[in-house]
Structure formats: C-alpha cells, structure tokens
Amino acid sequence: MGGAPSALLEQPWREVSEKYKDNLKFVKSYQPENKQVKHLRILLHGPVGAGKSSFINSVDSVLKCRSAGRALTNANSGSSFTRKYRTFKFHKNQESTYSFVFNDIMGFEHDSDRGVPVEDVKLALRGHVKEGYKFNPEKELKEGVDGYNSDPTLEDKVHVLVCVVPADTVSRLSDEMVEKMREVRLAASELGIPQVAILTRVDEACPEVKKDTKNIYKSKNLKEKVEKFHQRLGIPMNCIFLVKNYNQEIESNDKINAAIVCVLKQMLYFGEDFLEK
Numbered sequence: 001m002g003g004a005p006s007a008l009l010e011q012p013w014r015e016v017s018e019k020y021k022d023n024l025k026f027v028k029s030y031q032p033e034n035k036q037v038k039h040l041r042i043l044l045h046g047p048v049g050a051g052k053s054s055f056i057n058s059v060d061s062v063l064k065c066r067s068a069g070r071a072l073t074n075a076n077s078g079s080s081f082t083r084k085y086r087t088f089k090f091h092k093n094q095e096s097t098y099s100f101v102f103n104d105i106m107g108f109e110h111d112s113d114r115g116v117p118v119e120d121v122k123l124a125l126r127g128h129v130k131e132g133y134k135f136n137p138e139k140e141l142k143e144g145v146d147g148y149n150s151d152p153t154l155e156d157k158v159h160v161l162v163c164v165v166p167a168d169t170v171s172r173l174s175d176e177m178v179e180k181m182r183e184v185r186l187a188a189s190e191l192g193i194p195q196v197a198i199l200t201r202v203d204e205a206c207p208e209v210k211k212d213t214k215n216i217y218k219s220k221n222l223k224e225k226v227e228k229f230h231q232r233l234g235i236p237m238n239c240i241f242l243v244k245n246y247n248q249e250i251e252s253n254d255k256i257n258a259a260i261v262c263v264l265k266q267m268l269y270f271g272e273d274f275l276e277k
C-alpha cells in the first residue's frame with residue numbers, strides 16, 4: 001500500500017501539449033502590428049553555459065522540424081563560449097524570414113572581471129550594441145568606440161528580455177550572479193521591456209523528465225525550482241517556463257517542441273504589447 005510518494009503531479013500545472021499545434025500556428029504566422037519594425041527582437045541573457053545558444057538552436061529545430069545547430073554551443077562551460085553579439089533570423093523559405101529574431105550574448109560569470117559586463121547588456125537593451133561586437137569582460141562598451149551604435153532605431157532595441165538559467169543550478173546560484181541578473185531586469189523594467197525566464201536542462205534536473213519529456217510540467221521537483229527561482233529573482237511565476245533543449249536528439253520531437261513553442265508564444269505576446277505602446 002502507498003509506497004514512495006510520486007515525483008509527479010496527476011495533472012500538469014501548465015498545459016503545453018494540447019495547445020501545441022495552435023501555438024505553433026500562431027508563432028509561424030506572427031507579424032508585429034507596429035509597422036516601424038520588421039522583426040520583434042528577443043534578447044537572451046544569463047550565466048555561462050545556461051543553454052542560451054542551445055535555445056536558439058531549439059527554436060530553429062522546432063521551425064524546421066529537424067535538428068539545427070547554427071548557434072554554436074559548448075559542453076565545457078568554464079568560460080563563456082559565445083563572445084559576440086549576434087542576431088539570429090529564421091528562414092520561412094528562400095525569400096522570407098519569421099517576424100522575430102533572437103540576440104545571443106556572452107554569458108555572465110560570478111567574478112566581475114569575467115563574463116559579459118552588466119553595463120553592456122544594459123546597452124544592448126537600448127540597441128547600442130552593434131551586430132558582431134566582441135564583448136570584452138574587462139572593458140565596458142562606450143560611446144564613440146567601434147561597436148557602439150549611437151543612433152539605434154526601434155528595430156535595434158530589445159522588445160523582450162529573456163533570462164536563461166539551468167534548472168539544475170537554481171538552488172546554487174551565487175549572490176553575485178543573482179545580483180547581475182537583477183540589475184539587468186531592473187534596467188529592462190525602467191525601459192518598460194517585458195521579461196520572461198526559462199529554466200533549461202530540465203532533463204538533468206529531474207529523472208522523470210529525462211525518462212519522458214512530457215513530464216516537464218508534472219514534475220514536483222521542477223515546480224519547486226520554478227517557485228524558488230520566482231522567490232530569488234522576483235520574476236512572476238506565470239513568466240517562468242521550463243524547457244528541454246535539443247542537445248543529443250537529431251529527430252524532431254513534439255514533446256520537446258510543445259514546451260518550446262509555449263514560451264515562444266508568450267514572448268511574442270509580451271513583445272507585441274511592448275511594441276504597441
């Protein structure tokens with residue numbers, strides 16, 4: 001009788017699979033109402049090795065229905081693998097692209113003289129960082145320097161900010177790391193930029209999810225991580241999402257896709273609200 005308490009909730013606390021097809025349709029057909037911009041710009045930030053570049057590849061994989069690897073990733077996350085500011089567009093066909101883009105950025109590190117400077121991320125929010133700029137952990141980007149865009153358009157500015165953190169490290173985040181992310185968050189709030197958070201590597205954080213990705217929003221353990229993250233960073237629960245990135249899979253997988261498309265739709269909703277203002 002009884003046995004060990006189940007690690008899974010009976011019902012998922014967020015429904016992603018039933019809405020998958022509708023959400024995907026929405027994402028694929030999305031176009032900003034505001035005609036001043038062709039693309040909605042989403043900036044990813046977070047600790048080194050969090051899965052920022054992997055998430056961009058995951059989105060690419062969902063849209064292409066096969067695995068993709070344009071944003072280079074790295075398993076050995078001693079220091080940030082991504083060094084340059086890069087925009088990723090996704091092709092619909094040969095002529096056109098989807099109406100949202102992602103900006104990949106260098107990761108944060110605990111020490112202040114390593115990883116991307118917080119001030120540089122704040123500049124990126126306001127569109128001041130030029131495409132291809134190579135971040136220098138020891139030197140903040142300044143006006144007048146090559147790589148500084150002194151006259152950003154609405155299209156250059158960030159419309160949605162996404163904080164990416166590995167689910168398996170939520171309880172081990174250092175105060176320094178939390179402070180850096182909070183600083184960026186505050187800067188975004190002052191600019192009215194909406195924010196979303198993604199907890200990645202959910203398969204590493206929960207064996208039930210490793211067994212079957214459909215358990216993402218049923219895992220009690222992961223729900224606790226979301227609550228903990230919410231308390232630590234102050235991001236509302238309904239803005240925190242769980243994602244398993246494509247990393248070893250080569251086949252498209254609807255269970256992986258469903259969670260990715262769920263957060264992608266939310267990003268587009270939030271960004272659209274921002275552009276309307």
Ligand SMILES: Nc1nc2c(ncn2[C@@H]2O[C@H](COP(=O)(O)OP(=O)(O)OP(=O)(O)O)[C@@H](O)[C@H]2O)c(=O)[nH]1
Pocket residue numbers: 047048049050051052053054055072073074075076077079080081082083105106107108200201202203204243244245246247
């Ligand atoms: N198991 C698992 N591994 C993941 C997941 N997401 C990312 N990874 C792995 O984590 C490692 C780091 O991922 P990246 O995407 O390079 O991380 P990043 O945030 O871009 O890191 P930097 O560019 O160094 O700041 C890679 O080996 C990925 O394959 C996930 O959801 N599950």
Ligand SMILES: [Mg+2]
Pocket residue numbers: 052053054072073081082104105
């Ligand atoms: Mg990267």
